[in-house]
Amino acid sequence: MMPMNEFALIKRYFERSDADKSDHSGAVLEAPIQGVVQGIGDDCAVLSTDPDYETVMSTDTLISGVHFPENSDPRLTAQRALRVNLSDIAAMGGQPSAFLLALTLPELNETWLEGFSLGLRQVSDAYCCPLVGGDTIRGPLNITISILGTVPRGRALFRGGAQVGDAIYVTGCLGDSAAGLGLLDSPVQGDGSEARSVGYLKKRYWQPSPRVSEGLILRDYASAAIDISDGLLADLGHILRASLVGAELTLASIPLSAPLVDTWAKTKAMTLALTGGDDYELCFTVPTDKVAMLELKVREGLLSAHRIGEISAKEGLICRDVNGIVVDFSDAGYQHF
């Protein structure tokens, strides 16, 4: 194979024809606010921003052996990388606009690049969030995505807005992704209920659902929000520290999926739900005067969310079982170092 330079490589796999661009499946509720004036192919991408909106932005790195197993399917790896970044935009109540990809590759493997660029495009299309630039170099595999989004001026959801008395909610179910990670090497055999559960949990690891449309709704209701990347206790802990408050959680209210409960004993399932990372659900707080309206959205099926506890004045995070007894979970989430 002839050596290819960076430019040819980017052009082949990551640029797209105008025909491709029409394939937006529209997983979000609003059209993008930031228009792409210039995408891939110049020193910078150029975006125009509606004056009534602010820009939100974030960056996340995934590396092999830490954030996904070595020799993973490149399509799933790409999807996970972009979904994880979209989740940060969702946690701000943001609408995704565009992303940059800094890709460090150990070798120019065209099969890998084909799968990776396909996976990236599938998620990019689903969330109307185009790739607008990047950098590709040779070195130990490192996937760094930087993502931009918009929120109406002054409406971003921060970690620091929780008030004493606010209800605490989470979207979706917790613990699935951590359970899925533990099952990645388990083959899915047959189509029995156990196989379906394993398949579901693995999918939740590889294809977490960034809660973008939920985040847009939450702008009207939430006082604080965060996405759950390091485990509920760790991430809710960030809200508590930023808001200078405490919290009490009711363990019986933590939403657990049927496949999780079917696969693991109750205590293990709860531990995964509280301390397992990678769920990319949202944890958010709602002032009491907005709880009824939020619950209405949930009943209308516009938002999958469960109330799991309350913000308290007393510093710290307390978990109570069904009898009101305090339960200790000492392993408080994934430690990066």
Added chain:
Amino acid sequence: MMPMNEFALIKRYFERSDADKSDHSGAVLEAPIQGVVQGIGDDCAVLSTDPDYETVMSTDTLISGVHFPENSDPRLTAQRALRVNLSDIAAMGGQPSAFLLALTLPELNETWLEGFSLGLRQVSDAYCCPLVGGDTIRGPLNITISILGTVPRGRALFRGGAQVGDAIYVTGCLGDSAAGLGLLDSPVQGDGSEARSVGYLKKRYWQPSPRVSEGLILRDYASAAIDISDGLLADLGHILRASLVGAELTLASIPLSAPLVDTWAKTKAMTLALTGGDDYELCFTVPTDKVAMLELKVREGLLSAHRIGEISAKEGLICRDVNGIVVDFSDAGYQHF
């Protein structure tokens, strides 16, 4: 040493007190257009954008052994990483706003982090471009910066705007950085002219000057612009392909610094100037009716730039020596793969 988690690490080295923030030395001509509503510490940074401006953004990765020697001074490494990214903003005629840092580190080395964060802050201050967020993980050293800037609506400088007859210019002198890279292991002994030359060339490698203020001026004059990261011939080649034109360069007009000419034979110096990377000067084209005004800016000392050739209709890039003879430079710049 106790293991620290990501959050404590980021807090210690990269967050800054309000007192620190006042230390802007003002290397750029305008105050930043994008205001930082929320910096480090939430799921995303939030920026407000003036409605008369567009956002420009870019990402660049530096890894050890490729973009800087292993075991390099962390302060210089950080400076180089941010300067290289600022150069992309400069090439668009952009005003830097803010940047994100995705840092993959093999170990938690506090001495390294201290030097790195200091170097980053020094350049960040000089260019009024604050760090507003990032990600820090453990793995093979990888420094990925994503940078944002602004340009007045519709005024960004692209690669594709060169027209037949336009004059071709470069800022500063070329080849110094590539020469400096070759001398990194040479000790600077004494204070003689040879030592001063070596010191100058090494500094040009480690501390390239992103031409931000020049880029702001060029908005009024340039039809196309690019920063020279892969060598003049390679990067001018991007302008030619994007603009569907050719070019003729006059080798005698290529600006070479005295230290470069003192250190290397003439042919080698010229080869470094044409094909050596990492100069981070700007190459730009100017329509004939704006050349006189541009030259006035140069004479007034507002812009260091040299006219080196002309855009032609005939495809390709031709270099002529002082006798008009075509000279071939087959090694057309740094190949990433």
